[in-house]
Amino acid sequence: MNLTTKMLLPIIWLLCAVPAGMVQAQQSTQTNDNPSYSALADLLENEQSREKLINELRTMADNSAAQTQAVAEETSAASSSSRELAQTTRAIAEGIGEQFTVLANVVNGLVEGEVAGDDQVSMAGLMEATLNLSLVIVATLLAFMLMRRLIGPLLYAKLDGWALQGSNTPVIRRVICVVLAAVVDVVIVGLAYVGGNLVATFLVGETGEQTTQASLFLNAFMVIELLKAGLRMLFSRRYDGLRLLPINASEAAYWNRHMALLIGLLGYGVMVVEPLVSIHISAVLSQGLNTLLMLAAFVYAATVILKNRRRLAGIIRTSAEQSRLATSRISLHLLARTWHLLALGYFVVVLVLVLLSPANALPFVLFATLKTLGIIVVGLLLSTLLGQIMGRRIELSPDIRRKMPLLEARLNSYVPNALRFLRFLVLAGVILLSLNAWKILDLATWYASEAGGMLMGRIIAVAFILAVSAAIWVTLASLIEHKLNPETGTGMPSARTQTLLSLFRSALAVLLVTMTVMIALSELGIDIGPLIAGAGVLGLAIGFGAQKLVQDVITGVFIQIENAMNTGDVVTLGGITGTAEKLSIRSVGIRDLSGTYHIIPFSSVDTVSNYMREFAYHVGEYRVSYRENIDEAITHLQNAFDELVADAEQKPYVLDALEVAGVIALADSSVNIRVRIKTAPGMQWAVGRAYNRLVKMHFEQAGIEIPYPQSTVHFEGSRQGMAPALKLEQAGERHSG
Known part of the structure; x- marks a missing residue:
């Protein structure tokens, strides 16, 4: 390889690697007498040197193809992520620096009366466009503020009062009122937009035509005010009943003010100022202005976040302490520690996306943010609604409570667990849909795939199995309770019925739990065959090792089948007589006359003496x-x-x-x-x-004598039974004599 080739190869690589946007920016600032371009043109113009360069390049390609491919394969997998990150970071930094350089050159040209490129500033046209646009802005904003002042408060006050009235489900009432207030906001914005269009069409510029400047402003006005209307749904300053978030009025006014200012800055800057600068002054200056707007919005947002870091964390911790659910408390405490990091991360991502792709990133970020906010708000409303509907104690009618006194307590014991499960589903849905909104996940494609459809089908099947099992248990347990209740119209059940139904309820619980777990595992794709086989082997081993226990169970089964005794019977078992208080499948609990409680295994029972049979x-x-x-x-x-x-x-x-x-x-x-x-x-x-x-x-x-043990003393006397008298005297009298 000669010296000319060694010098030209880096030049060719640079020309292929530099992004098109960066080359275009460089062409606007560099002069046309660059020696590298001249040398390249001379080399390519000469036929002999061109052929020589081509031959040398082909030789180099043939000699190093294998080596280059091997090196690329070894290093591409390990360094692709790092290289992409480094290239992205460098592109952002170089892009920002380039834009500031170009922006400085354009501003300098404006000061000197020149504009880079072929654009020339027409001061007369600029002043006329500014005046016409000012008239449209004043007319539109004036109409908007007048309608909000005159029409809005009357309707808002009525909706606010209705939303704050008592109700079993206040969140539904509040949502309806907030939606109606948002509809009023949309109507007012639409009327102001129509008024601004009329002014721009018939009073500004040529009659019947609307200027580009007015169209830009009106479109921006429509988008921004609709976003602010959505913001008022969350942070209504004056009406507590028209605010979806559970915060006070001062807090709502604070965040509404800062967010509205940020929306207005970005909206009017990107949708109005930047296009007007591009049209009337310079496209390069417009790009630099866009970068300045993004940086200013980021600095403003970061300042507000860091300023309120501790205050908002304290508010979230207070809400966490007031929560009755452990999962909510843990989530809120975690959010209190990390909310500022999440917010800063969001704005950093937005800034990077906008700087990398100004034309496409801003609409994507806007719609993704709106989707995320909507998903979060809907999730909060659903969670609150579930708490209001299921958080209240279930109250059955007096007749049902009389027939099934335990049903109400049983249902109320299931409510907290069901509420936790549903709130977990809501949280999982919010997270997945938010990731889908930012294109991190593609839920539609995943669900359409075989794995996604199968997983969702299994989850739904397991949920259905659990719901059916719970319904079966509640139904059968309630029926057993109905049979055991003496107030159901059938009278007091017999002791045998009480004993058998109680044992059946315990056996039913064990059987239902076992079957539910087995079926759920089978639906999840777990092979339950080895589990059943293992359970059989384990049962056999337990049977050999616990023969006494098996004997207890078998004897207890036959005792119940033969109706030898029931709860409440007075029986004699194993030499102990007492009242049978508790019967299980393995033993019986007896309380004797002195109050001592005895547990007698059935295997030690040879004879059952029951004093409570028939008569x-x-x-x-x-x-x-x-x-x-x-x-x-x-x-x-x-x-x-x-x-x-x-x-x-x-x-x-x-x-x-x-x-x-x-x-x-x-x-x-x-x-x-x-x-x-x-x-x-x-x-x-x-x-x-x-x-x-x-x-x-x-x-x-x-006068019938009931004898008792006594002794008869006979004294010796005659044959006729006459005996001498026995002389008795008191000891005290003898002593005194």
């Missing part, structure tokens, strides 16, 4: 003295029974006549008579206590 007997044995008349004693026992039956409190529990078994024993000191009274199950003890009382009273009235 019972009070078996009484009554002793009378040998000298009493037995028939007379039996008559008094019958009289006591008749009095017992005559008692209204005891009569319902006595099921049959008195059964007298007769004399069952001639004991050492008494004659024993047995009777039996048939009673309702479980009432034998109460009836027996009442009957014993009456027997004692009747025997006393008849």
Whole structure:
């Protein structure tokens, strides 16, 4: 390679690498006598040197093609991201510097009476255009302010009062009023726009034609005022009922003022001033002015953000402390720490996009920002609406509460979890739609793809399964509760019914949870076959290792099938007698007469003695003295029974006549008579206590002796049974004598 080729190759590379916009800017400032361009033109004009250069380039390409490709493949993957970032940063910096250089040259040319390029400034035309535009601006703004002053307050005040009235769902009322107020704003802006068009068409310039300057302003006025109308929906200064965000009036006025100023600065600057400068002065100056506007807006926004960093963070923390949901508190605390970073990052992104692509970036940023704000506002409204609808306690009718007393509490226990889940869905939707608005994600393409459609289908299927399972549980549990409730019209259920329904409810809960988890995992694409097989093997291992537990369960199942006992029965199990308070599939809990609570596994139960089946007997044995008349004693026992039956409190529990078994024993000191009274199950003890009382009273009235253990002392005497008298004296008398 000769010296000429080595000198020209860097020049050719520079000509191919410099962006078109930068070359165009350089051509406006550089002179046409650059030696590099002259040398290149001379070289290409000479046929021999051109052929020689071509041959040398082809030789270089053939020799280094393989090496260049290998190096490119090794380095492209590792350095592509870094190279792109470096090139982007350099392009931004060079673009800003170039624009400031060109802007300085243009301003210098204006001061000296010249403009770079072929554009020449016509001061007369500029003054005329400025005067005509001023008339249109004054007429449009005057009409706009008059209509807002005269028409707006009347309607706004009525809408504000209606929005603040009490309602079950105040957010819906507020949204309706805010939308109506926004419609009024749009109508006023439209009327002012029409008025400005009439003035621009018939009073300014030639009749029937509208100047470009007036058209630019009117379009900008329409866009900016519509944006401000949307801003007032969030930050209404005067009307609390027409403000969507939950902030006070002073806070709303502060942010409305700064945001409106920023919108006006960028809107009128980009849509009016910049095009007018490009038309009447210089396109290069217009580009520089655009850069200045973007930088000024960024500095202004950054200043406001940093100035309010701590104050707004404190307001967000206060809202976090007032939130009742843990997720909301955590999110708000995180937002309080990072809100300024998010805001600064947003404006940095906007600035970079606008500087990289001024023609396309600003509309994209505007629409993406509006979409994001709309999505966030809708998400906040939905979250608030869900809180107002589901946050209130569910109140059922008195009749339903009477039939199903636990249903209301059960439904209210589900509400907080359902509200958290729905708010999580709203938050996820807001994040995904916001990313889609900024083209970071393409939700439509993703959903149209096979993976996206499959994932959404599975998520919807799982949500449907959970909802159906919850509905089945609520329905069946409510039906069981309805059957167990004695106030449903069917009366008090039997003890067996109560026991079986309680066990069925527990088994239903376990079965429903297991089936729901299995089906949900299957819908998510997880193979549940190994899980079922593993559960079977685990169950077999547990069965071998816990035979006692298996025996408990099997015995308990057969005890329930045979209806051996129910909750509330008085039974004897394992030598313990008491009331069965709790039955499970494995054991029974018994409370004895002294109040001790015993848990007896079914595997240790050989015999169940139940005192509460169908009927019972009070078996009484009554002793009378040998000298009493037995028939007379039996008559008094019958009289006591008749009095017992005559008692209204005891009569319902006595099921049959008195059964007298007769004399069952001639004991050492008494004659024993047995009777039996048939009673309702479980009432034998109460009836027996009442009957014993009456027997004692009747025997006393008849003078029938009820013997008790006693000893007879005999003294030695004659055959006729005469014994000498026993002399007794008190110890005190003997001592005193």
